[in-house]
Amino acid sequence: MAAYTAVISLLQTLDQPNISELFHDHSTEMLDSLRATAEYFQDVLANTSNEKIKSFEEDIRVVVSEAEDVVEMKISEIIKEESWTFGILQHHDMLPVVEKMDTTKKQVMELLSHDADQILELTADSLIDASSMSDPMLSDHLKDDIVQGLDGDLEIIDKRLRGPTSYLDIVTISGMGGIGKTTLAKKAYDHLPIRYHIDIFVWVTISQEFRYRNVLLEALHCISKQRVIVNTKEYVKMEDNELADLVQKNLKGPRYLVVVDDIWTIYANTSSPHKMNLLDLDNSWKLLRDKMFGLEHDHPPELEEIGKKIAEKCQGLPLIISVIAGHLSKTVPKTLESWKYVAKTLSEIIASHPNKCLGVLGLSYHHLPNRLKPCFLSMGDFPEDFQVETWRLI
Incomplete structure (x- = not known):
């Protein structure tokens, strides 16, 4: 939220009455560029639920704060008549922050463009960014x-x-x-x-x-x-x-x-x-099937049995099912052998999507008291689906 507040503050500075009259020539163009970029950051921070945006929040806050400092300094210099040359404010001092703002904007745009097809999977009980869900009206x-x-x-x-x-x-x-x-x-x-x-x-x-x-x-x-x-x-x-x-x-x-x-x-x-309870097998399979083929599309009959096995291995978690459905639809041919391989390597597939899946489940681990974290990790000594006697686990 610090980034969002910084953006609002910059926009407020840029929207001061008569500010455009103080700046001329290329300086006015730079102010317009700063305003457009700040408005873009405002929209992204307010309406984007992409968890990865968190990694850019501090960068946005820093560059926006620097831009506001430069603009306020230039306004002060104009008032004091310290930066005027033939009545025109020198604009080169603002160029670095304009370029930094533009570079950060391009990085954010590239991130959102790359992850546009993954938004659905990230929203399933995901780590919704505290600064980005002010209004969760869905697209x-x-x-x-x-x-x-x-x-x-x-x-x-x-x-x-x-x-x-x-x-x-x-x-x-x-x-x-x-x-x-x-x-x-x-x-x-x-x-x-x-x-x-x-x-x-x-x-x-x-x-x-x-x-x-x-x-x-x-x-x-x-x-x-x-x-x-x-x-x-x-x-x-x-x-x-x-x-x-x-x-x-x-x-x-x-x-x-x-x-x-x-x-x-x-x-x-x-x-x-x-x-809330975990999904039963029937609803797990329906969710996987509908995400794969849509509500109005029939699925190949030969994939139903193996599809139910895959759904069962997801343990009733909608998030896991969404991740696996995305993997099946994007990278795996819709053939019986391919789906059988997915069923065998489900754990590896989940581990290969840390930002979508393990990042969410990992919060539960990181929230554990320190005395319980080793207890949880010790369960990794046992094979998947292995029957563990209570006394041995303790």
Whole structure:
């Protein structure tokens, strides 16, 4: 969120009244370039759920902050009449930061272009970036995401959200990593009956590093799209208590749904939490089949038996099934022998996609207390599907 705040601050600086009148010739072109790049960063940070964007957030923050420092310095020099030559501000001092901004933009664009066909797999209960999910309204192709086995869960959540509830009701969704908690929350968030019932929708992400101010800014970012409130450019100037007061005032009165995603510590008490279960074999196979062949496409009959074996080996985790489906559809011929080989090498395939799969499941490991990590790792001594006696494991 620090990167997003830095981008907003730069845009605010560039949008100062009459700033274009102070700059001339190539300097004005450079300001326009900085503004266009900053607006691109703003859109990416606010609406992209690609986990890899996290690796660029610090780069974005640094280059954007440097650009703002240079612009503010040049404005100060103009006012002091220290940088004028024949009435025209020298522009060469801004060239390095313009080039740095452009280089970072190209790197981000290349990343998003490379991973565009993988977004669906990354959204299944993925590590949704705390700075990027201010508004999880899905793009068109994500709205058609096929997730079998969640209809029953969605019906339960729907009844709780639209049924007779107390003044404030908290619905928690729990389950292991990769089981589809975030996917279920998104489906409820976008569910039309719920959309008709609720007035304001807010999505905020906590993640393992909780930042109070960032959560407030994310909430206001969502609210500002649905209600006319303070100019969003004013947020960066506000204190935390002012932001909190603004959130409270805008939520007071109307019916609202606030989704708080990716919580790693005890957050709130609830009388009846909703615990998600693993997919059964039937729904696992349906999910794999539909992701491979689509809802309206028949699959080769000879692949059904081996396909069910592959689905069974995924242990009911939608995330694993999505990764394997992507692997099958992109790199493996739709032949019986090829699919048999995938069934035999499933673990290796999963390990070969660390950013999609192990990165998600790895969070559970890294969140373990230090005394339990060696216990978990010791299980690697036993072969897959090996029957382990309890006394031996202990």
